[in-house]
Amino acid sequence: MTCLRVRGQTRLTGTVSVGGSKYSALSIIPAALLADTPSTIENVPDISDVAVFAEILRQLGAKVEYTRQGWMTIDPSGLNSWVADQLLVKRMRASYYLLGVLLARFGKAEVALPGGDDIGPRPIDQHLKGFRALGAEASIEHGLVKVQADRLAGNHSIYLDVLTVGATINLMLASVLKEGTTIISNAYRGPFIVDLANFLNAMGARVLGAGTETIRIQGVPKLHGCRHAIISDQSEAATLMVAAAMTRGDVTLLNTIPDHLESIIAKLQEAGVTIDQCEDKIRVRCDRRVSAVNVKTLPLPGFFTDFQAPMSALLTTADGISMVTETIWDERFEHLNQLVRMGAQVRIDGRTAIIQGVPYLTGAEVHGTDLRASAALLIAAMAARGESIVTGFEHADRGYERLDEKFRSLGAQIERLP
Numbered sequence: 001m002t003c004l005r006v007r008g009q010t011r012l013t014g015t016v017s018v019g020g021s022k023y024s025a026l027s028i029i030p031a032a033l034l035a036d037t038p039s040t041i042e043n044v045p046d047i048s049d050v051a052v053f054a055e056i057l058r059q060l061g062a063k064v065e066y067t068r069q070g071w072m073t074i075d076p077s078g079l080n081s082w083v084a085d086q087l088l089v090k091r092m093r094a095s096y097y098l099l100g101v102l103l104a105r106f107g108k109a110e111v112a113l114p115g116g117d118d119i120g121p122r123p124i125d126q127h128l129k130g131f132r133a134l135g136a137e138a139s140i141e142h143g144l145v146k147v148q149a150d151r152l153a154g155n156h157s158i159y160l161d162v163l164t165v166g167a168t169i170n171l172m173l174a175s176v177l178k179e180g181t182t183i184i185s186n187a188y189r190g191p192f193i194v195d196l197a198n199f200l201n202a203m204g205a206r207v208l209g210a211g212t213e214t215i216r217i218q219g220v221p222k223l224h225g226c227r228h229a230i231i232s233d234q235s236e237a238a239t240l241m242v243a244a245a246m247t248r249g250d251v252t253l254l255n256t257i258p259d260h261l262e263s264i265i266a267k268l269q270e271a272g273v274t275i276d277q278c279e280d281k282i283r284v285r286c287d288r289r290v291s292a293v294n295v296k297t298l299p300l301p302g303f304f305t306d307f308q309a310p311m312s313a314l315l316t317t318a319d320g321i322s323m324v325t326e327t328i329w330d331e332r333f334e335h336l337n338q339l340v341r342m343g344a345q346v347r348i349d350g351r352t353a354i355i356q357g358v359p360y361l362t363g364a365e366v367h368g369t370d371l372r373a374s375a376a377l378l379i380a381a382m383a384a385r386g387e388s389i390v391t392g393f394e395h396a397d398r399g400y401e402r403l404d405e406k407f408r409s410l411g412a413q414i415e416r417l418p
């Protein structure tokens with residue numbers, strides 16, 4: 001377990017650069033296996049999920065190397081297995097993208113049910129429904145997901161019953177090498193979906209409409225390696241913005257894409273935070289207690305569920321009562337239960353949290369149970385009066401690139417405990 005000791009009441013000031021998108025990286029890294037020749041991916045975030053994925057690819061026979069900081073080269077020419085390492089697969093969620101990739105490459109795949117954050121039920125029925133619609137057999141046996149098709153060919157239309165990041169990506173990956181046209185309707189609309197489509201198209205694929213609710217894929221017989229730079233991470237940017245606001249700081253974020261942050265910018269402004277944008281820079285300033293606001297998570301481009309934990313942590317010290325409704329995940333309020341230890345006043349009623357803001361939080365020992373929860377607790381600890389211990393920070397390391405180090409560079413007093 002990774003623990004942090006945090007001295008509170010620090011005001012974050014300065015400039016910090018946002019890393020590459022976790023979701024882009026975790027779909028583009030397996031997608032590189034669809035080509036015959038090596039790809040170079042730039043701006044790869046230095047997070048533990050990426051390291052685990054690199055190891056899974058190596059075990060499948062691919063060569064994965066870091067050529068310089070943030071640059072990864074993947075040579076798929078030695079790919080020789082359609083069975084992924086079970087233990088590694090269970091350490092992360094995105095490992096299930098190997099189902100789509102290996103199905104496309106070998107006509108079959110065996111991948112254990114994936115791991116990932118414990119934030120309520122995480123079914124994969126839409127992935128399986130999609131594979132079946134493409135003509136494959138798909139089943140779950142003894143904890144293993146098995147997909148198989150004698151030949152993937154023909155024109156297919158898949159309507160997804162729910163807006164899902166994972167199934168949209170998996171079906172894109174499974175379809176690019178298939179003979180014929182695939183139409184994915186009610187597809188997820190997110191910048192990382194567009195980033196993946198751009199990567200696939202740079203490898204020679206024909207993917208149209210990514211970023212809208214209808215994605216049309218015209219299969220091609222083969223793909224070649226390419227060079228691609230990953231977009232910046234919107235969830236990390238949102239987390240840094242909230243941290244600046246909660247610590248009443250003045251922070252400039254570099255390497256952002258403000259269009260991907262519209263919902264968090266709007267909510268922070270509604271709460272009284274000053275935000276200035278210029279090209280890829282966003283400056284966040286706050287010199288007073290924020291006002292209460294209501295938040296409801298939605299699929300992108302709505303208020304992203306991954307922004308909810310940091311935002312609701314901020315609202316525990318807002319002036320007034322805020323209502324936060326989480327519509328995507330059943331159990332994504334554990335950080336609020338932990339914040340009660342720091343003096344937050346919160347009542348959780350199903351998928352809605354009613355937060356009565358208090359003037360300040362006080363340091364305590366709190367435990368992060370998932371990626372965004374751990375980051376939210378660290379932000380609260382930096383703002384609180386007194387010292388806090390945040391345990392479970394390994395969850396944050398899975399998806400944030402050296403978050404504690406970035407906060408230290410802005411003046412935070414955080415120590416990693418052995």
Ligand code: EPU
Pocket residue numbers: 023026093094117119121122123124125126127128162163164165166167305306328329371372399
């Ligand atoms: N869903 C289904 N059936 C499916 C797939 C999804 O009912 O087959 C439901 C889910 O239960 C959920 C909703 O659809 O209610 C959205 O699920 P989605 O497939 O979008 O989630 P995911 O792909 O498993 C990714 C991120 C999550 C992020 C969600 C936002 C990865 C590795 N994870 O999860 O990120 O919250 O999209 O929809 O890409 C995080 O990084 O903090 C994190 C948990």
